[in-house]
Amino acid sequence: MHKILFILVFIGQLSFAQITVMDSITKYPVSYATISFGNGNGLFADDEGNFYFTKKLYPDIDSLFISALGFKDLNISTQNIGTELLLQPQADELDEVIVGAKLNRKFKKETLKPYLDDDYYNCWLPTIESEIAVYFPKTTTKDQKLSSVQFPIALESKDWKKRKRSNSEKKKFSTLFKVNFYANNDGVPGKVLTYETIVFRATEKDGDAHQLNVEDYDIYIPENGFFVSLQVMGYANKAGKLLPNKKYKEIESKNGMVKIPTNFRPLLPFTDEIETNNTYIKRVFISGNNWLKFEKGNGFKSSLLDKDLNNYGIGLTYKTFKDD
Template sequence: MYKILFFLIVTSQLSFSQITIKDSITNYPVSYATISFGNGNGIFADDEGKFYFTKKLYPDIDSLYISALGFKNHNISTQNIGTEIFLQPQVDELDEVIVGAKLNRKFKKETLKPYVDDDYYNCWLPTIESEIAVYFPKTTIKDQKVASVTFPIALESKDWKKRNRSNSDKKKFSTLFKINFYANNKGIPGKVLTYETIVFRATEKEGDFYTLIVDDNDIYIPKNGFFVSIQVLGYTDKVGKLLPNKKYKEIKGKDGGVIKIPTNFRPLLPFTNEIKTKNTFIKRVFISGNNWVKFEKGNGLKSSLLKRELYNYGIGVTYKTFKD
């Protein structure tokens, strides 16, 4: 009886705290929108545009700043928040689209392999506040598009003493990642190349990498190259539904105040020193007007990876180069 009563109380609280983000024109939900709290922290909506927010969960937050690809940014006071929030489409940012039949063009594939590493100390610990982008040049003057992207993943052994054994049991995880493609704007990620929402779920069953097929997204490579980025959205259930768990740990600071520390999610992302150029950039997702920073020493970044001169996340890419 106590368990049933507890379940009903929690369910009722969630039902009143559940908010849905929708397109103001179509009334369709906006998947995986970013909800910033204005203090460098925030959360994401799920695939149905839903997220949970209550004053009990976030007592110090009085405003929400909501953004999504293809929509105008929206600010709202938590005192005026209801069960639905509507975003206006950013029509003027959309590229011209030419509709026509797809031609069977001849092509050849070119693959850049990922850099895989299972060493815990060579890995980036993903948090939902950070987005990682990697630059790739165009390799020819001919038309090229991205066929697939391969993301290195580091698996962790359940038993630390057996971590170097290939047959050791691995820690389980089910984690959702969001992927973006950007044009090259004077050496940093610029305008998005596609407004389609692209996500994938990684588990320990995939092994040391996950290959995402994007051939149907028709991402053609600009003459000055492009960036592909990855950001963690959170853990999921068995069917890939984003869980509404809290993304921060709260600890007391020296002054008695509460400090929010972002939770680290698995899997870890291995960095490498085998790439000659520094192609990796980092930004804080929940800061308004956030800027991309090259992942290198002297840019105000604090990371043990920089001390070990591990400057790049070694994403792999397969291009389609068209012959005509």
Template sequence: MIRLNKLYSLFACIVFATGFSQTKVISSETNYPVSYATISFGDGQGIFADDEGYFYFTKKLYPDVDSLYISALGFKDKTIAAINLKETIYLDTETDALDEVVIRANLNRKFKEETMKAYLDDDYYKCWLPTIESEIAVFFPNEDDKLKKISSILFPITLESRDWNKRKRSNADKRSFSTLFKVKFYANEKGTPSYPLTYENIVFRATEKNGDEFQLDVSEYDLIIPDNGFFVSLQVLGYTDKSGKLLPNKKYKEIKTKDGVVKIPTNFRPLLPFTNEIDDHRTFIKRVFINGNQWVQFKKGNGIESSLLRSDLNNYGVGMTYNVYKDE
């Protein structure tokens, strides 16, 4: 945690020294902040606003960025020229009917809680390295017509040992991290993630103290499993300080080569273990900062370069607990 605080202090000093610019994204209808809005720069790059709607942008930090594309669940997208960036950005509420995707049901009856296990693995070489520009979605089928409500999502994570030579020891000291993730739920449309099932901002902070599985309680959102299943997605927002505040660090590294500067997305911890124990291909990925990019099924032949696929590790093994309600 000390290292993360030092990074925050260093970034803050750089921002102030290069012309501090803090912008807030708010709702034009309510004047409330739009938490964790996506700020895309195009070409696969971007950042996120924090929980209060603030993000940091300067031409010193991002000299080649001409336009910013602002988006958030429940709001219309907005494009702003970098030279016209003001202290406040107003987003208009999306007019499509959210009520159409919210399923109402009588939950005042007896139920049985069931669990679909998460697939855990501590092998570093079987893991996805989370980057800001990627979102991972996992499909959960609905096996029967019984009413089911999601209680929690079980996200497997892999912890890294401080000492590489002791990595196979269960009692080895683990590398510390404090990372903020965003979670979304999508309807299933012909086997692909479609419209969101809720416009709520669902985030959680994971640290090494959570162990190899993070259990996210989502019972308050009354998420009923649709007849044709659903997708749950995970997207890393970045590192946080010890209080859980999102750090405004740059989300890619710039490496000088003979052909110019190459931008390499920053990898964030924790690692996400993939598995070959699921028969079908339930995992999809997309590059969230490329405007209009579509979901791609994580499988060989879909143009994805990944050592995981070469090892037949096709799925991120997310688990779930859910209530199965008795018939009325």
């Protein structure tokens, strides 16, 4: 009964709190815009540019910082905020990383397998505040086009006592992730390689890894390598619609109420089987925040680093084209 009452109250607040992020010229919605609160917290708009905000939900927030690929950032006060927020398009040129592909070019298909693990204690717990990026070098001077990306995930058994059995029934989840591809800028993620918004819904039916087909995005691997990033956006319905679930838990401390980001499933397994540290982390709701390599000495407190689990082992499939 308490859960039902909480849901009804939450829905009641949301029904008068919907705000839409729109293109100032076309008036089209801006999908999956980032909404930062200025205190290190935030949330995301859905595919129709909608998000939910009221003073009842977030009484301590007085400003919103809205950002999206291809648009100028917007800083707006929450005092008497309207139902529409307009972003101005920004024409930024992409790095010259896409090579004009010739029809019927011969190629060799190559695969870099993902690093899988079903041990819960070897996993990163995703929150909407962190974006994880993994570096991949170019392996040849020949043209290489990305075909698919395999994101390792760890499934949780419904029955803890049966967690080590491969046929144990798994906990269900439906989670929306956002994917970015970055150029290598002196060893850290730089400019994006495509301005198309790429999202996917992960469920327990994916097994140990979710395979994302990126063939149609024409992503060619730059000479100095590139980064693949993963960012959890929240739970989604069966149609892949981002749900307005609560992104933070409020915990009372000596200094008052503290917002703790919610952990979303699935868990992301980390590995110690990669020789170099290729994984980087960034806090997405802090303006101008820098990418940091996920390793000891960079200010991270993590049981993963204590076990030398430094890398998220993403897999790749790509085409290496033969010379004419």
